[in-house]
Amino acid sequence: MSPRRWIQAMASLLSNAYLVFPFKGTIYKGTLKSFCTPGLNCYSCPAATGACPIGALQNFMTAIRPALKSGHQYFGFYVIGTLGLIGSISGRMPCGWLCPFGLIQELIHKIPSRKFDIPKALSYVKYLVLILFVFLLPLFIADESGYGITWFCKFICPAGTLEAGIPMLLWKPELRSLIGMLFYNKLLIMGLFLIWMVFSSRPFCRTTCPLGAIYALFNKYSIFRMTHDPDKCTHCKACHKNCPMGVKFYESHNDTECIRCLKCMNESCKFGAISYEFAGASGRQESEPVSEKL
Numbered sequence: 591m592s593p594r595r596w597i598q599a600m601a602s603l604l605s606n607a608y609l610v611f612p613f614k615g616t617i618y619k620g621t622l623k624s625f626c627t628p629g630l631n632c633y634s635c636p637a638a639t640g641a642c643p644i645g646a647l648q649n650f651m652t653a654i655r656p657a658l659k660s661g662h663q664y665f666g667f668y669v670i671g672t673l674g675l676i677g678s679i680s681g682r683m684p685c686g687w688l689c690p691f692g693l694i695q696e697l698i699h700k701i702p703s704r705k706f707d708i709p710k711a712l713s714y715v716k717y718l719v720l721i722l723f724v725f726l727l728p729l730f731i732a733d734e735s736g737y738g739i740t741w742f743c744k745f746i747c748p749a750g751t752l753e754a755g756i757p758m759l760l761w762k763p764e765l766r767s768l769i770g771m772l773f774y775n776k777l778l779i780m781g782l783f784l785i786w787m788v789f790s791s792r793p794f795c796r797t798t799c800p801l802g803a804i805y806a807l808f809n810k811y812s813i814f815r816m817t818h819d820p821d822k823c824t825h826c827k828a829c830h831k832n833c834p835m836g837v838k839f840y841e842s843h844n845d846t847e848c849i850r851c852l853k854c855m856n857e858s859c860k861f862g863a864i865s866y867e868f869a870g871a872s873g874r875q876e877s878e879p880v881s882e883k884l
């Protein structure tokens with residue numbers, strides 16, 4: 591197993607380390623739940639130890655109008671601060687190294703089948719999802735209590751359905767009486783993404799994930815940066831062929847789609863044209879070129 595896979599596995603385990611939930615009979619609600627995980631990991635997953643940043647961001651948006659109305663000035667700016675800090679340091683790197691749902695997509699994509707690329711145009715959909723379902727709808731559409739609704743969590747998130755909805759129904763059968771059309775719709779969305787993951791690499795990250803959309807905005811300006819040496823590059827396109835995000839590294843080496851997985855540097859480029867730099871230090875790992883697999 592590669593070092594990155596180990597780190598992905600450890601991060602997923604740490605994000606869901608409350609493994610005593612079957613014995614305690616409740617989900618974890620301690621101090622750590624006040625902090626956001628760097629990747630997409632549902633707050634309601636029975637084993638979750640932290641808060642999902644996208645869930646927290648929506649909750650922040652839903653509370654703005656009631657807070658303004660009541661004269662309170664406390665807003666959850668820490669969520670924006672956390673995402674800004676992670677993004678400024680690493681750009682979209684958490685997607686490639688720390689996100690449990692990213693790991694799930696990579697593992698499912700290993701199922702043998704014909705593989706298909708995803709059109710570049712679909713990568714812009716996630717910005718629409720971010721603006722509409724995370725910012726605008728939670729802010730402007732309120733329920734009878736005056737609070738908005740967490741639209742992305744409630745109507746779309748396949749990670750939430752997989753990591754929280756289904757496990758909760760298995761764990762607490764009494765909740766099954768609450769199942770309605772809303773849950774079936776989410777089940778359908780999750781099922782479609784699971785099938786798509788077999789045939790295309792990381793379809794949710796590339797087309798829909800609002801967290802990826804936020805981190806992507808930092809890729810060109812973050813402290814960690816990918817670098818390309820055009821003098822060494824032969825335009826063999828091996829980096830593009832093996833990239834899980836379909837990035838043409840030789841054209842755009844800090845592309846918004848790059849999750850900094852370093853696969854191109856460690857496994858694809860035979861010519862030493864790819865490296866990275868972090869706060870003035872640069873790095874390149876020499877290795878045998880390779881694999882045709884993603």
Ligand code: SF4
Pocket residue numbers: 822823824825826827828829830839840858859860861862863864
């Ligand atoms: S794999 Fe290396 S040499 Fe080939 S196109 Fe990419 S950066 Fe250039």
Ligand code: SF4
Pocket residue numbers: 829832833834835836837839847848849850851852853854855
């Ligand atoms: S360009 Fe390289 S580092 Fe970026 S996602 Fe593709 S393989 Fe990973």
